[in-house]
Amino acid sequence: MIVLGAIAATALVVSSVLLTIADPPEAPIANPTETLIANQVIGTGDTWHYLNPGTAPEPTWNQAAYDAAGWSSGASPLGSGDAVATQTGGPNRTMYFRADFSIAAETRVHGVRVSVRADDGAILYLNGSRITTINMPDTPVSYDTPAAAVEPTDGQRWQTIDVPAALLVVGRNVLAAELHQSFSGTWISSDATFDATLPYTEWTTSWRP
DSSP states (O other): OOOHHHHHHHHHHHHHHHHHHHHHOOOOOOOEEEEEEEEEEEEEOEEEEEEESSSOTTTTSSSSTTTOEEEESEEEEEEESSOOOOOSSSOOOOEEEEEEEEOOOOOOOOEEEEEEEEEEEEEEEEEEEEEEEEESSSSSOOOOOOOOOOTTTTTOOOEEEEOOOOOOOEEEEEEEEEOOOOOOOTTESOOOOEEEEEEEEEEEEEOOO
């Protein structure tokens, strides 16, 4: 009887061990990792719409909703008389430029930066909001406003501006610029150059155990 009792006890222990092994392992805890990545949505060589008129365009020309289908288009850098990818024709007092890009709904934008080179002066807009003025007088500006001075590097100098991320919208966005020449009386600068880039950074989430 003692032996049988011992055997019964042993079976009970084995059964307990088997139950323990059969229990599923606990799922590993996933840890989110936040990473900043850069996206260049406008770069040198990209296509811009441009207008080289003899008069001012419609007041809404710099808005995202404006239809620029009637404008010319070409790769940047654009201009006249300089070493550019697209010749826009002899410079008038002011030329106008637009480039489109899209932002997806789930994008978590962290920062936006615009770099530009302009000969002679320029004003840039993002979705209709003015974001910077380069080599322009501190007065109200129109088509007939000359640049503050002749640009000494012929538009070879890049200038960079940090832009509020809140100016971006989901879907279609437009970076627009007006390029002003230096002129006085009947004299007008014979060359013009414009180029701009727009990268932004966004947060992405990855999960690891």
